[in-house]
Amino acid sequence: MFRILSLSVFKLCESYFHEQCGHKQTVMVSMQIKLAFQTLAKY
Secondary structure, three states: OHHHHHHHHHHHHHHHHHHHHOHHHHHHHHHHHHHHHHHHHHO
């Protein structure tokens, strides 16, 4: 359940950053967000 929720949030963040910052920035930010979600998923 949490994984599905975080995935949709992640997709929203990703598309938002893509519009705001362009592609190169998005890749960096999305990797950081992914790491954060993976850390959260462990708990």
